[in-house]
Amino acid sequence: MSKARPYRLRAAIEALPATVPFVGPEAQERASGKRFMARIGANECVFGPSPKAVAAMAAAEAELWKYADPEGHELRHALARHHGVQAGNIVLGGGIDGLLGIVARLFVEAGVAVVTSNGAYPTFNFHIAGNGGALHKIPYREDREDIAALLDAAGRTRARILYLANPDNPMGTWWPAADVARAIETLPDDCLLLLDEAYGDFAPEATAPPIDAGDPRVLRFRTFSKAYGMAGARVGYCIGEKGLIAQFEKIRDHYGMNRTAEIGAMAALADQDWLRATVEKTAAARKRIAEIAKANGLAPIPSATNFVTIDCGRDSAYAKAVLAGVLDRGVFIRMPGVEPLSRCIRVSAGQPADLDAFATALADTLRALG
C-alpha cells in the first residue's frame, strides 16, 4: 500500500456527508443489548403478507438460481390490468426508495432545483442531495403538506421536480383527490410532480386522483411494502406516461429485482381480500393508538396511513424524551425529525399485543417525565 488515498472520487461525492436516512431497529437493539418487544416504528405492516404470497414465495425459492425476467413482464402486466393502464406505463423498482433514486439520476444534477416539504421523506432528500440537487423545503401548514406553497415555490425556483406524498409521511395527513388533481393542473411549466402514494391503500376512497396514464406531468409511486405487507421484498413501481417511463430503462439495473419477490407480489396482488382485511385491521389499530394517546392526555393527528402521529403538546426536546422513554421500555417507534413536526412521536399500526406494550410504555414514560 503505497499511497494514503489512491483513488479520485467525484468532488460532489467527497463533499457529501455520510448521513443515513434512518437508523434501523436492529442497530438500536445491538446498541442497547435488548430486543424490542414491539416493532411499530418503521411503518411496516405487522399483519404480514398474504399467506398466498408466502406460499408462492416459499415454493419459488428452489428456482432462485434464475435471474428474474429483466422486463418484469408478468408483474407489470398484472399491475397494468389492476390499474387499467398498459404495461408500458409501469416500471418496477427496488421499492419506492429505489425508484426515487432513479428519478433523481434522471432529472437532478448540480444546481437543479427540487421542491419538497420540510420534514417530509428523508430518503427522497438523500437521493436529491446525492445527485447535487438544490432542495427547497416548504413548511407544513397545519400538519399537512402545503400544496399551494409547494406550487408557488416550484414556480419561483423553476424546480424540475416537486415531491408530494399523499397521504403524507411522517404526519399521516392527506389531501382529497380533487386538490391533488388541481395541483397537477396548476403545476409550473416543465415541473414534474412525484406523487408518492405509498400509503394510498390505507386512505379513504377519494384520496388518489384517477390515473391518467397519458399525462407526462406526474409520476405515481406505489409499493408492496406497506398495505401488502412486503417491506422486506423491495418491490415498488412507478406509473406514468410511456415516454417518461421509458427513460428509466436507460439507467435502471435491469437484473436488479429479486425473482421470488416478484412472484410474491403477483400472488399478493391477486389476493385483494387479504389487502382489504389488512386495511381493516390497520384502521382498528389506528383507532386504538389514538385512544391510547388521548388516555394519556396527548393529541393524535387524524391519519390516512398505517401509523398515527401523536402531538406530545410541547417542544421537540419533550417529544424526544417521550420517544427515548418508549424505546427504553422496549417499544420501537420513531418521531419526525424537523420542527414543528418534531413535537410529535409516530407509532405504526401493531398487533393488539404490540399496542398493549406501547400503552404501558407510554404511560410509564409520561409518569417518569412528570
Place this chain on the structure above:
Amino acid sequence: MSKARPYRLRAAIEALPATVPFVGPEAQERASGKRFMARIGANECVFGPSPKAVAAMAAAEAELWKYADPEGHELRHALARHHGVQAGNIVLGGGIDGLLGIVARLFVEAGVAVVTSNGAYPTFNFHIAGNGGALHKIPYREDREDIAALLDAAGRTRARILYLANPDNPMGTWWPAADVARAIETLPDDCLLLLDEAYGDFAPEATAPPIDAGDPRVLRFRTFSKAYGMAGARVGYCIGEKGLIAQFEKIRDHYGMNRTAEIGAMAALADQDWLRATVEKTAAARKRIAEIAKANGLAPIPSATNFVTIDCGRDSAYAKAVLAGVLDRGVFIRMPGVEPLSRCIRVSAGQPADLDAFATALADTLRALG
C-alpha cells in the same frame, strides 16, 4: 395534458441510448411462443441454492413485512469471518451489477476516463456510460483480458477506474493470482482496480490473490449469484479498504436489500459442502460441454468459470447462425457481442439433460448450416 414534453431530463440522460445490456430468456420465449427446454445461457447455476438456504428462505417469508437491517450486520459479519477481514471492509449490494452502479456514481462523471476490455461485461459499460464516463476498451489478447495493455491504457488516459474480471466473462479465461497481484502493484497513481471475481469460486486454487483489506487500490466484487446458485436473490458484496467502503454509505439505498435473500445468503455461506459439490458438478459439466464442442469439430476455450466459450472457427456471422440455430432448437445460450470474441458461442454449465439437449441442438444446427 397541456404540453408535449413537460419535464426536463438531464441533458446527459437525453443523450443516452435506450440500450439494455442483455435481453432475457423470457423475452425470447415470448417472442418465439416456445419455452426453452434448457436454460444454459445466462451463466446461472442450474444446480440451485443449498437446500439449507432454500429452507431458511421459505421459513423467513412470513416475516417479509420487516425491512432488512439496513446495516446488513449479520451477513456482513459472517462474510467478514469467511474472508478474514472486518465487517467495515464489506458493503452489500444488489448483486455485483448493483454495486458496479454505485461505484460508477462514486467515481464517474462527464469526461472521466475508465478502462475495460473490449467485449467484457456490458453491464459495467452500461453503468459507466450512464454516468457520462469515457470508456477506453482494450482488445483481448489470445482470448484473455490483456493486463499489460489495460495498465498501459489506464496510465495513458489517466483513468480513474480499471475493470478486470478474473476469471473473465464472456471468455472464461483467467490469470494466475501472481499476475493480478503484480497488476495491483503497478497500477497507475490514483487508478482504482475493480476486480470482478463473480466466477472466482469456480476457478483453480491460485486464481484470486490474497485479500489485503487495507489496500485502497482495489475493490473485490463477489456474489451469491454464481456458485451459490442464487442469481435471483440479488446479493453481492464488495470488499475493500474501510474508508473506501464507507463512501458507498453516502449514496447506496440503505433499505434496498431483500430481507429473505440476506437470510438465504447466510445459510448458503454456512453450507460450504454444497458449494464444493456445485463446483464439482460444474467442472463435470464444463468437461462435457468441451467434449460436445470437440465432437462437433469446434474448439472449446479452457474455462475457470461455470460456462464454456466455444470457438466456432469462422466469423461472427457464422457464430450468430450457430447461436440462432441452437436457440431455435430450444436451448438458451448466448454469445460474446464484440469481435473477435464473437466468433464464439457461450454455453453455461447445465444438468446432464440440459447438455444432452445442447448436444443435439448443436449437431443439428451445424448439419443444417452445412
